[in-house]
Amino acid sequence: MRMTRRRLLKNASCAAASLAAAHAGSLEVVGAETSPADLLFKNGSVLTMEDSPAVVEALAVRGGRIQAAGALREVSRLAGARTRTIDLAGRSLTPGLIDAHSHPMAFGHMELHFILVRPPKVHNFETLGRTLAQAAAKLPKGEWVIARGFEDFDEGRFPFRQELDRYVPEHPLLAIQWSGQYGVCNTPALQKADLLRADAADPYGGKYLRDRRTNIPDGRLLHYPAIYSIHKNELDNAGQVEAIRWALDKFLACGVTCIHDNFATGPSARSYAMLDRMGRLPVRLRVYPYVPNLRICQELLQRMRRYEGDMARLSGVKLAVDGYALMYDVPPEHRELDMPMHPQDQFEAIVAAIHNAGLQVDVHAVGDKGVDWTLKAFAKAGGSAQAVRRMRHRIEHYPFLKADSIRNTADLGVPVCTQPTILHLRAESFLRRFGTKKLRQIETMVPLRTMTRAGVRVCFGADVPAFPTHLPLDSVRCAMERKTSKGRQLDTTESVPFLQALKMHTIESAYAAFDERELGTLTPGKLADMVVWNKDLRTVRTARDVGGLEVQTTYVGGKEAYTKKV
Ligand SMILES: [Zn+2]
Numbered sequence: 382m383r384m385t386r387r388r389l390l391k392n393a394s395c396a397a398a399s400l401a402a403a404h405a406g407s408l409e410v411v412g413a414e415t416s417p418a419d420l421l422f423k424n425g426s427v428l429t430m431e432d433s434p435a436v437v438e439a440l441a442v443r444g445g446r447i448q449a450a451g452a453l454r455e456v457s458r459l460a461g462a463r464t465r466t467i468d469l470a471g472r473s474l475t476p477g478l479i480d481a482h483s484h485p486m487a488f489g490h491m492e493l494h495f496i497l498v499r500p501p502k503v504h505n506f507e508t509l510g511r512t513l514a515q516a517a518a519k520l521p522k523g524e525w526v527i528a529r530g531f532e533d534f535d536e537g538r539f540p541f542r543q544e545l546d547r548y549v550p551e552h553p554l555l556a557i558q559w560s561g562q563y564g565v566c567n568t569p570a571l572q573k574a575d576l577l578r579a580d581a582a583d584p585y586g587g588k589y590l591r592d593r594r595t596n597i598p599d600g601r602l603l604h605y606p607a608i609y610s611i612h613k614n615e616l617d618n619a620g621q622v623e624a625i626r627w628a629l630d631k632f633l634a635c636g637v638t639c640i641h642d643n644f645a646t647g648p649s650a651r652s653y654a655m656l657d658r659m660g661r662l663p664v665r666l667r668v669y670p671y672v673p674n675l676r677i678c679q680e681l682l683q684r685m686r687r688y689e690g691d692m693a694r695l696s697g698v699k700l701a702v703d704g705y706a707l708m709y710d711v712p713p714e715h716r717e718l719d720m721p722m723h724p725q726d727q728f729e730a731i732v733a734a735i736h737n738a739g740l741q742v743d744v745h746a747v748g749d750k751g752v753d754w755t756l757k758a759f760a761k762a763g764g765s766a767q768a769v770r771r772m773r774h775r776i777e778h779y780p781f782l783k784a785d786s787i788r789n790t791a792d793l794g795v796p797v798c799t800q801p802t803i804l805h806l807r808a809e810s811f812l813r814r815f816g817t818k819k820l821r822q823i824e825t826m827v828p829l830r831t832m833t834r835a836g837v838r839v840c841f842g843a844d845v846p847a848f849p850t851h852l853p854l855d856s857v858r859c860a861m862e863r864k865t866s867k868g869r870q871l872d873t874t875e876s877v878p879f880l881q882a883l884k885m886h887t888i889e890s891a892y893a894a895f896d897e898r899e900l901g902t903l904t905p906g907k908l909a910d911m912v913v914w915n916k917d918l919r920t921v922r923t924a925r926d927v928g929g930l931e932v933q934t935t936y937v938g939g940k941e942a943y944t945k946k947v
Contacts, residue, residue, distance in 0.1 A: 417461020418443050419939060420909075423453050425469020426917050428880075429903040430476050430887045435880075436919070440474060442909040445938040450903050473918040475883065476903050477638025477910030477935065478853045479890035481798040482777055482842025484642050485632070485666070486649035489624025490616055491529050491846040498556060499530035499849060506540045509556070510548030517552045525570075527614050528556040530849070533810055541592075542568045542600025555612050561847045562704040563718075564602035566611050571598055574611045584610050585674050586722045603718065604704040606673060621652040628851075629664045633943035635852050636932040638910035639665035641798075641842065641894055643699045643743050643777060646671065650695070657690035663942050665692050665910070667894040669699040669743045674723070678731045682738045696894050697741030699777075700731050702755050706748035706781075706811075712818060721751070729758040732774075736762035741895075742774040749781045749822070756789050763793075770794030775893055777842075778803075782828035782875075791836040796893040798840050801827050801860035801882075802848055808865040824872045829860060829885075831875065840889035841882070854927055857882040862924035879921045909939035 418441035427437045427450060439456035441448040441464075449456045460466065491497075496516040503509045509531060517526045526549055534540070545554055545567040553570035557563070571577040576589065579596040583589055587607030589598035602608045616624060632640060642649065645668045656662045670685070672678035678698065688695045701722045711719045723731065732755075735742045742762070744755045755776055763769035775796045780803055790797065804827055811823050825831070832839050841860070845851040860882045863871040877885070891901030899908050913934040921927060935943040 416443060416448075416459070418448050418456075418459040418464045420936075421456065421460055421464050421466045422469055422474050422913075423457070423466065425472045425474060426919055427469075427474045427903060428883075428918055430884055431902045431904060437903075440903060440911075442911075442936075442939045445909055445940070447903055447905050447907050447909050449905055467913070469913065471917055472933070473914045473916065474903070475636075475912050475914065475918065476887045476901055477912055477937065478636045478883075478886045479639040479641075479840075479896070479900060480632065480637050480842050480851075480853060480886075481641045481840040481890035481893050482643050482800070482844050483632075483640050483851060484644050484649075484844075484846065485628035485640055485664075486621060486625050486642075486646075486652065487644070488631075488845045488851065489626075489628035490614075490620075493624055493627060494527075494614070494616070494620075495530075496526065496528040497530045498528045499559065500532050503531050505535040506544055509534070509540070510545065513545070513554060513556065514548040517549045517554070520552060522551045524552060525612055525614070526552045526554040527612070528554075529561075529846070530559045531556060532559060533813070537813075539563060539565050539601045542566060542571060542598075545600060553612070555608070557608060559847065559849055560705065561608075562604055564608040564611065566600050566602065568600070570611050571600065576610070583607070588720060590717065603720065604722065615648065618652070621648055622656065625649075625652055625656065626661075628845075629662070630943075631851055632664055633935045633937075634932065634945075635854070636912040636914075636935050637664065637851075637853060638912075638935060638937045638942070639667065639890075639896070639900060641667040641669065641696065641890070643669040643745075643798075643842075644671045645669060645699075653693045654688050654690065657693040660691075662692040663937060665900070665937070667694055667696040667896070669697045669741075670695075671699045671701075672731065672735075673700075675727055675731050675734065678734050682734060682740075697743050697775075698735045698738075699743040699745070700728075700735075701745035702728055702758075703746060703748050703751035707746075707751035707754070708748040708781075708815075708819075709750050710818070712815065719748075721754070725754060728754060729761055732758040733762040736772060736774070739772075741772055743777060744775070745777045747778045747780065749783045749786065752776060752779055752781070752783070752786050752790075756786065756793060756795065759793055759795065766793050773893070773895065778844075780826045781822050782825040782831055783822075784831075787828070787832055787835045787837060790832070794838075796838045796840065796889075797832060798842050798890070798893055799827055799829075800842065800844050800848060801829070801856045802843070802850060803827060803859075804863055804871055805855075805859050805866055806848060808871060809867055809869070812865075825875055826871065827860070827863075828875045829877045833877075833881075838889055838892055839885055840893050841885045842890070853886050854930060857886065858924045858927045860885070861927065879918070879927065883918075909936060911936040 420442040423439045438453040554567040584606040588603040590601035888901035915931040
């Protein structure tokens with residue numbers, strides 16, 4: 382199905398009309414009042430994620446949408462002979478969670494097919510090497526060994542190819558850091574890719590780190606283009622479907638009913654659309670294909686079909702300004718890892734091309750300098766703050782506080798999708814890398830309060846498999862607690878309370894993909910994507926309380942998509 386801008390707007394205005402009708406009466410009912418509900422939830426707290434009413438007693442669902450939400454006495458009138466009543470018994474019902482940044486197919490691909498080399502098991506060259514050697518021993522000589530998940534090593538650097546050859550001498554080997562930004566490979570891998578030579582040119586947007594004496598690549602790879610030039614591990618169609626379904630089941634089990642895949646490859650975008658057409662997508666997907674350079678962006682914009690199906694939709698186009706963190710004032714010893722993905726003029730040209738095609742631009746920007754480049758490119762492409770606001774161009778990650786950038790982000794109406802788990806998982810590594818020079822910036826990382834106070838709309842995404850956890854409650858807990866992996870307390874003035882964090886995983890995530898009229902709150906007229914929890918969420922005060930929460934049932938479009946086995 383082709384989606385035109387006019388049709389999008391028409392759909393949006395229909396939804397707006399039905400919502401307005403729904404709010405008109407005291408009992409919020411869509412359609413004829415006499416139509417009996419399919420489902421009726423009662424005897425618990427229904428947390429709407431609206432500002433008012435924030436909590437109601439009961440909720441009715443009909444035809445996959447929320448029919449009514451309000452006082453039990455009123456909603457009960459919708460019960461008919463075929464209505465299934467669900468006794469919440471004091472537990473809570475919330476909207477389905479929306480993960481605004483994850484990569485389901487890549488997640489399934491990695492977990493099902495890669496050799497996992499994660500900490501704490503893998504923490505130095507010895508533990509990495511032994512894990513890889515064991516995996517290689519099971520494969521015929523010459524076959525690729527592909528691993529992912531390592532973090533920092535005790536040695537304080539990444540291994541050179543010769544150090545990997547010691548463990549895996551007869552198989553080409555590629556191991557990717559968990560962020561996906563760095564890789565290491567052995568000598569057979571470089572040979573196979575015809576890169577074991579001093580004149581091997583760096584790919585656009587990537588870099589081969591080299592032996593200083595010979596200038597031959599030393600096996601350390603910077604950014605996706607360099608990593609993929611060594612080897613691109615791809616699944617066949619059946620493998621893609623298996624990986625997607627595996628990942629989506631994991632998400633449903635933790636209450637996620639919609640995911641924004643903002644690094645969709647061609648094969649994953651096609652597989653999502655195919656599964657959608659076959660009625661086999663159990664989770665809603667908002668797809669942002671990734672473009673590595675201007676040429677590929679222009680080609681994509683020319684041939685891309687604007688897909689909109691029942692469950693999946695093409696939402697925009699994604700690119701990256703940096704890989705890890707393009708920062709101002711980087712200590713000289715770290716500059717080797719600190720490179721932009723594009724020359725600034727090329728980056729601006731890609732942003733403008735996507736904007737001019739009438740699509741939402743989605744940019745990965747980690748460093749403070751990367752964020753500023755991005756805001757500048759948005760402003761240039763739009764020509765006015767109003768034009769940027771209308772397109773809702775968004776930034777992914779954006780972990781560092783810089784007051785003028787945040788003001789600018791609010792002025793341009795740019796939604797930010799961030800990962801609070803970075804505090805637990807990466808803050809210590811940033812501290813090691815930048816030391817005391819950027820201490821304040823690291824302590825205030827993920828500045829949720831400063832951003833929201835400035836008027837920036839902030840949402841959450843787990844970013845699996847670049848991050849090792851897909852659980853939304855991990856993001857929520859980290860946003861409340863703000864502790865590093867070593868238990869160091871970061872600035873608590875940036876922490877947000879539980880319910881605000883849940884909003885960032887529901888209505889704010891919906892907003893980032895233009896879904897706020899259909900998803901994100903339990904409002905009559907919206908799609909009935911919902912979660913039943915094991916407790917009354919109003920009792921959750923601390924990060925520790927979050928540990929006791931469990932999803933019991935996940936509904937998508939009013940249908941049970943996951944139920945916890947007892
Ligand atoms: Zn990502």
